[in-house]
Amino acid sequence: MSAAKVFVARLAGCAVFDPAGDRVGRVRDVLVVYRRKDSPRVVGLVVEVPGRRRIFLSIGRVTSIGSGQIITTGLINLRRFEQRGGEVRVIAEMLGRVVTFVDGSGSATIEDVAIEQNAQGEWEVRELFLRRPKTSASPFAKGHTVFAPWADVTESSNDDPQSARHLLATYEDLLPADLANALLDLPDERRLEVAEELSDERLADVLEEMPESEQVEILEHLEDDRAADVLDQMQPDDAADLIAQLTEERGETLLELMQPEEAEDVRMLLAYAPDTAGGLMTTEPVIVPADTTVAEALALIRRQDLAPALGAAVCVTLPPYEPPTGRFLGMVHFQQMLRYPPMERLGTLLDQKLDPVPADTSAAEVSRILASYDLVSVPVVDENHRLVGVVTVDDILDYLLPDDWRSHDEDEPAKLLRADTSPLEIVTTTAAASGRGKTHGSKS
The missing domain is CATH 2.30.30.240 (PRC-barrel domain)
Structure with missing residues (x-):
């Protein structure tokens, strides 16, 4: 070697x-x-x-x-x-720690660790790359760096948030799902330190990828104002799922602190039974009037912050255009838009075969509709035929998969399925076998 x-x-x-x-x-x-x-x-x-x-x-x-x-x-x-x-x-644990020099010359923060083989062929920590505290008050100043053998320093306790910030630098390029997995691998205390240093938007994205128990743990650690800001950045259905796991008192406190528009969406979702279309839907589909052109609709679904499942189709309604909207007219799929000239009006392209589902439709029925008609999303309407949201494939997967699917042992023997089995059928079979599914109505 x-x-x-x-x-x-x-x-x-x-x-x-x-x-x-x-x-x-x-x-x-x-x-x-x-x-x-x-x-x-x-x-x-x-x-x-x-x-x-x-x-x-x-x-x-x-x-x-x-x-x-x-x-x-x-x-x-x-x-x-x-x-x-x-x-x-x-x-995960050493970078960012503070060490003290044994010669009494002060302290420094570990920025990197060098490993090397010794005479016996063992790999060991041989040297540390350290950064001394800055000596200038300038916000752009940095302490100078030094190399030091392991024997020349001793580790000291460190509650400096710089430790977590340094660790985050190594996670900077990770996608939210990968960052969530990385945080789940950290010790509890370290995970909370890192969560504190994430921006509201980044933490919201990460929480959406975590099991509910860890979501609650992190949110309980945050002060109310910060927790409300993070919930504002989450998808309304994910925020509703999370708030439903909190105590009624804490949940109401956070709802009061959230932006009124965001809180209103979350309250609406919490009003529906968790195993219905209303309880599973997201309230932020792309909604446009019937005279919107193909070019205008394509521009809307190109938005970088729009989830792929929500960008697969646009909903056409009468005014107003925020849920609950005016009367729902229909959906137009993006592939349909690509087949027509840019100035074609969406009102002439409505999918006449796709019927919306009432908000009280069962989750099982919604999953059957998605699977039977190879849909990415299905619109949800209230008793007055007003659009209140859409249920997407990822909403159904979140519901059907067991709570601990992120930590499932892939070594478990899999069932044999037909070659033509659809992905949604596979997930449904797996969830049914586990007998578990996530709902925003279950308390932890």
Whole structure:
């Protein structure tokens, strides 16, 4: 194995290959154990393999580290990674910690950790890349950086939020779902520190990808004003699901602090039974009048902040154009729009075969409609035929999948299905077998 010095932060995201050259996954962290006299010893890597599963790769299975890639023996245990007592993740837990120099020259923050092989062939922490505290009051000033052997410093307790900010820098490019998985892997206290440092919008995106128990844990840790700001940034249906898990008193407090328009949408969703179309829908579809042109509608669904499922079709109604709207006229799918000239009016392109569903339609019936007609979304109307929202495929999946689907063991034997089974049918079968589904009406 190459004995070159390797900096851990540069390993994050590096590809892991087997001896045949096939990529196994990517490095997400390095695992070390502390020793009484010597520097921490590297015991392995945390590797993310396809399916977002994180596994433990023993350092003994690594034959080469360098040139932006890692080579293994090919013998890898795909069991999900579980951190053991005494093990410390370098990126998740060491970076950002404050250390004190044993010579009394002050303190510094760990920005990177260098690992290297010793004479016995073991990988160990050999050197730290540190940043001294800044000496200028300027907001643009930074402390100078130094290298120091592990033996020249001692770790001190650190409640400085800079620790969490430094960790977030390594997660900057992650998609919300991947960042959520990364946070779920952190110790509870560390997870809350990082959540505190996320922007309201970023934290809202991450919460939407987390199990409800962790959502509640993080929201309970936030002050009321910050929690309300985060809820404002969430999709109304996700915010309703989360608020329903809180105590009635805390939920009402947060609703009062939210923006009135956002709170109104959430209150409307909470009024519906959780296992109905009204309880599952989102209240922010694209809604336009009948005289909207194809060009104007295509411009609306091109918005970067619009979820793909909501951009697959636009809803045409009479005024007003905010739920509950005027009378619902119909939907126009984006593929239909692509077949007509830019100045064609949407009122002439309505899908006459798609009927809206009443808000009290059962979730099972909505899933059947989506699966039977290969739809991405279905409109929901009230008793006066006014549009109140749409149920999308992802809304149904969130409902049908078991609460712990993010941590399901992929090693469990799968049922044999027909080759022509639709994705929604597969999910429905899986959820039915588990006997569980998420609802915003269940209390934790």
